[in-house]
Amino acid sequence: MTLTTSRRRFLQGAAASTVLLVGMRANGVMAAASETTDINPFVRIDATGRVTAIVKHFEMGQGPSTGLTTLIAEELGVTMDQIDYDFAPSNPQVYNNLLFGTFQGTGGSTAMANSFVQYRNAGAAAREMLIAAAASDWGVDESTLDIVAGQITGGGKSAPIADFVASAVSQDVPAEPRLRTPDEWRLIGKEGAVKRKDTAVKIDGSGTFAMDFHFDNQLVVMIAHAPRMGAVVKSFDDTDAKGMTGFEMAKTLPDNSGVAVFADTTWNAMQARDAIVVEWDNTNAEMRSSDTIRDELIAGVEMGEATYQTRGDQIDTANAISGAAKVIDKTFYFPLLAHAPMEPLTCTIEPIADGGVVLHDGAQFPTFGHMTLTQVLGLPMEKVQVKTVLAGGSFGRRANPTADYNLECAMAFALTDRSRPVKLVWSRDDDIRGGYYRPAFAHRVRVGLDEAGQIIGWDHRISGQSIMKGTAMEPMIVHDGVDHSSIEGVADTVYNVPGMSVGLTDHAKATSVLWWRSVGHTHTAFVMESMIDMIASETDTDPLELRLSMLPGKTPAQTRMAGVLNKLAELSNWKAGAPDGQSRGLAVHHSFGSFVAEAVDVSGGGDDAVKIEKVYCAVDCGIAVNPDVIRAQMEGGIGFGIGHVMRDQITLTDGEVDQTNFPDYEPLRISDIGAIEVAIVASADAPTGVGEPGTPPSGPALANAIARAGGPRVTMLPMIDEVEFA
Amino acid sequence: MTRELKLNGQTISTNAQDGTPLLWVIRDELKMTGTKFGCGVASCGACTVHIDGEPTRSCQTFVEDVEGVEITTIEAMSKDKIGAAVQQAWTELDVVQCGYCQSGQIMSAVGLLAENKKPTADEIDEYMWGNACRCATYQRIRAGVQRAAEILEA
Known part of the structure; x- marks a missing residue:
C-alpha cells in the first residue's frame, strides 16, 4: 500500500461528529460539560479552541506524540503550545498503520513514514472546514482566509477557531484538502521550532505509565514462570504463601505455562510468588545449553549447501573465489539478547459496567492485545477497549505476535470472578529470564580478492532461528521459505558486490525469539561492515574510499548511502582522522528506508583498555520532521547498539537462562560512552525510519575502531570476552 | 504496626511491615508513582529518592530504617x-x-x-x-x- 491510497477513503469514512464530553482538564479539574468536537478521527477541538491530536502510535520515547502532533499543528495553523495529544483507542479500521494493512500497531520504524501524509491531510481538512464555516458566516471567499496561530484570519477579519468549531463539522469534508507547501512550513524540519510534547510529565513524576495504574480494589498478579522454555506446570505448593500478608490465591494458568499468584499489592505479590514451589514438567522443554546452540549455528554456516539460496549461485561464487589471489574467511557469532526496557512488562484489565473490559497498556500492537482479550475472555470486539498509556521503552519487546503479557493478564483475569481489576506485573528477573530474545545468529563470509585487490567473489552464509515463521507475520515477511528478516542488510545490500551469493539455513527453535531494535540488521550490518573494513585493511585502502567505490551511484539508494558517508566525512573531519592517541572506525548501513553512517573514536586498544571517546553520525531519513527528535533517536540507537555488542548476552545452561537482572545483563552506563554528534542530510524525500536505523552501524563502527587501534578483530560477540573496556 | 514517616515535608503513616522496601510504600501504599520500579536490586537507579538529601535507592531501603529521616521524591x-x-x-x-x-x-x-x-x-x-x-x-x-x-x- 502506498502512503496516499487511503487519503480519500479516510476523509470520507471519518464521519465528522460533535460529541458532548465531560473530561478532565490537564490540571485535574473536572471540565464542566465542555463541548468537544471530533473534526475527524485525528483532530479534536474543544469549546475554547484547544486542539488535541489523536496519536495512533504509542510513545516509547521515539517521539510520535511530538511528531504526529507537529503534522496536525502545521496544517491546521496552530502553535505547538495550542495543541495537546492523546493516544488513539484501539480501532484498526481507523487507526491502522497504513503499512500494516488493517492492523493498528507501531513497529519497523514506520510511525512517521506511514503518518506523514495522513496526519497532514487530517490537519488540512480540519483547517478547510473551519475556514469554510468562517467564510460562510463572514460572506467572504474561502481562498482569502487562512489559520495562523489558532486565529482564522483574512479579508480584514480575524476570529479564534473556537468560534467556528461547532459550525465547521457541518461543512463538506474536503476530499483533497490542500496541503501546505514546504515553503510555508513553520514547524516541519525547522530547528528549534518544536519541543517534545512528553517532556513535562516525564520530569515531575506525573506521567502515567502502565506500571503506574492503580485501582483501589485491584488484584496484582505475578506469574511463576517456567525456568525453561516449553516446560509446563506439573503441580505447585502454596502452603507457605497462605497466611502471608495480602496473598489472595494461586492458580495454574489455563495453558499450564505458569502459576498466577494474586495479592493486594505488588510487594505482597512478589513475596507470595517467591513462597510458592512449582514442580515443572520438562518433557517438551528446551534442555540444551547455549554453547550447544552456538555450535549448531556455526556448523550451519560451515557445512555444505544452505537450505535457501537467497542470492546468486554458491557454486559460481566458490569457483570465482578458488581463483582469488587472497581470501578473507571469517565466522561471526551473535548471542541471544534481551530487550530489557526500563519499565518491566505490565498491563491492567479493568472490568466495566457494560460487562466489557478495558486493557490499560503501553500498547505497541493494540490490535493483537484487543483480539487476544476477546478470545480469552469470550467477549465481542466492541466490549474490549484498549487504552494506550506511556510505555517505558520497548525496543521491540512490547510488540509481540503472541501478545504474551496481554495474554497472561487475560488468562489471570479469567481465573478470577472478573469483578476486580487485575494488574499483571513482571519483575526484572521475569524480563531477563522470560524469553523473547533477539535470536542467536552465525554468519560465515569468504571474500575473494584478485591481484588488484578487487572483490571477485563474496560467499555469505547465515544461520539462525527465524523470527517470523510460525507467527501472524509469516505471510508478509516469509517468501519461498526465506524469512527476509534473517537476511535483510546482506542479500539486499546497497553496495555493488561482484560475485555475491547468500545462503540461509534456518536453525530449529531453541528459544522464543522476537524482533529487537533493528531486527536482522542487528547482525547483518555488523558482518557486512566488518568484512568491508577487513578488505580495506587487506588492500591498504581508505575505508571510506573503499565504501564509496562500492556505491557508484547506480541506484538512488547508492547515491544516498554515499551521501551520508560524505556528510560523515565532513562532520568528523575524516581526512584529519582521529585525535592523537585515538583510532577511528567507520560503518554505514541502510535500514527501514534510512541511511546512517557512523564513526567511533576510541582510545586505548592493544594492551590498554578501550574507551569510546566520541561518536559521529550522519543520517538521511528523508524530510526531517523533528530534527532534534531524530538526533535523539540516533544518539539512543547508537548507545543501545554499542552497549549490547560490548558486553551483553543471554546464555542457557541445560535450558535455563543464566542471567537474572541488570547486574549480569549490564546496561550501557553513562561512563561507557562519550559525546555523540549527529548531522542530518537535507532531503526532500518522504520521511523514513529513525527509531531503529541508528543502531545497526554502531556495533561494527566500534569493532572497526578497536581493530584499527591494534586490538583484536572481534567477530564473536559480545566483545567483552576479548576486549577490556575502560 | 503503624509508623510515621516524613515525606516531602509532610508526616504520613504507614502500616508496612518490617522488610518492606520504601519503594513499595511510596508506590503501592501512598500511590505516588513518580518513583519507578526498574530492577528491585539497586542496579538501575529508577527508584532513586533522597534520604536526608542523599540520593538513595528506595528498592533496597527498608521502611524500618527510614523513621525520622527526611524522605524526598521527584514529586x-x-x-x-x-x-x-x-x-x-x-x-x-x-x-x-x-x-x-x-x-x-x-x-x-x-x-x-x-x-x-x-x-x-x-x-x-x-x-x-x-x-x-x-x-x-x-x-x-x-x-x-x-x-x-x-x-x-x-
Missing part, C-alpha cells in the same frame, strides 16, 4: 531550587525519551549538584554511573547537569 522537585533548575535544563535540552528512568536521573542529578556546583563531565559520569537509561539519553543527561549548574550560577 517535590519543582519546589526545590536545584530540582527546578534540573527540570528546566531537562526541558531546554529535551533530555527524555521513554522517560521511565528520568525521575531517578533527576534525583541523582540534584544530589550531585548539591555537593558539586560545577561538575566536570568525568565527575558527572562517576556520580551518575548507577542510573541506567536503556534509551541511552546519557549525553543529554551530561549536558543537562551542566546546563542546570549554569542556571543555578546565574
